[in-house]
Amino acid sequence: MKVLAPMAGITDGLFCSKLAPKGFDMVTIGGYNIDALTIDAGERIIQRGRSEFDIPLYDISNHIKQQIKIIRENNSWKGMISVNLRSTTPSSIIDISKLPGVDVVEINAHCRQPEIMELGCGQSLLNHPDKLYKFTSEVVNNALCRVSVKIRANVTGTDIIAVSKLIQDAGADFLHVDAMKPDHPHADHNIISAIKDGTDIFLIGNNSIKDGESANKMMSAGADGFSIARALIKGEVPFDLSTLETGYP
Ligand SMILES: Cc1cc2nc3c(=O)[nH]c(=O)nc-3n(C[C@H](O)[C@H](O)[C@H](O)COP(=O)(O)O)c2cc1C
DSSP: OEEEOOOTTTOSHHHHHHHGGGTOSEEEEEEEEOSHHHHHHHHHHHHTTOOOOOOOGGGHHHHHHHHHHHHHHSOOOOOEEEEEEEOSSHHHHHHHHTSTTOOEEEEEEOOOOHHHHTTTOGGGGGGOHHHHHHHHHHHHHHOSSEEEEEEESSOTTOOHHHHHHHHHHTTOSEEEEEOOOTTOSSOOHHHHHHHHHHOOSEEEEESSOOSHHHHHHHHHTTOSEEEESGGGTTSSOSSOGGGOOOOOO
8 A cells, every 4th residue: 555644734725626636545634733732742843833723622523524625625535644643642543534525533642842732632642651552442442444553663662562462453444653762864664563563453664765765665664554654745746656566555
């Protein structure tokens, strides 16, 4: 599976509708802040100059439905639409899973912006495995669509294999791993291989994919699919996705 990865402030319906037909099986809109606390945190992030989607609470559902409409009406693309979400509670994510056209809700256990982490959201979930397990289980047990969890590799104090197993045990459909390796311009392929060896969950490998070679390396390491973010920022896919073999769930 070839996935367009989320970039807050960038990956809206229009951005995804233009790139989806270029070989993606799934596109991700967001990340969106979807409860009062994360929306407030997002506004503080914007104030210090970082880009975010700033959607008021009353308009979140409508906004997401609009983005999905834009992706579906502009082309005959038949892939999945995932929505990357930051929330202090599972219930807001479950609400989004019930919107028509949402194929996947993605729990953001990846964001390392301090304002989000202070709320116990994003990457801070990785340091609280019990909470992450309960959070994911509740979403999985109540969502009306598939569930993905996006995590980051090489977070100090985190056992990523244990975290990956608990996300699998909680019943998530996809594990989306930013295999970031600090101070390296490429992904940590050893982590992808170790997660593949330790789990059976559908594994989407992410980080620094910019051409066929880096995508193939991610697949050779054991990923079932791969995702791309920064290499798409100019609104173009910089290489031919159609020649690459991936798994499909
Ligand atoms: C501007 C920007 C915004 C991002 N926003 C999000 C986000 O909201 N949620 C998320 O899970 N990841 C977010 N990411 C991380 C990307 O999805 C991806 O994991 C990361 O950039 C590494 O992949 P890449 O090397 O293909 O860019 C963001 C990345 C960038 C550059």
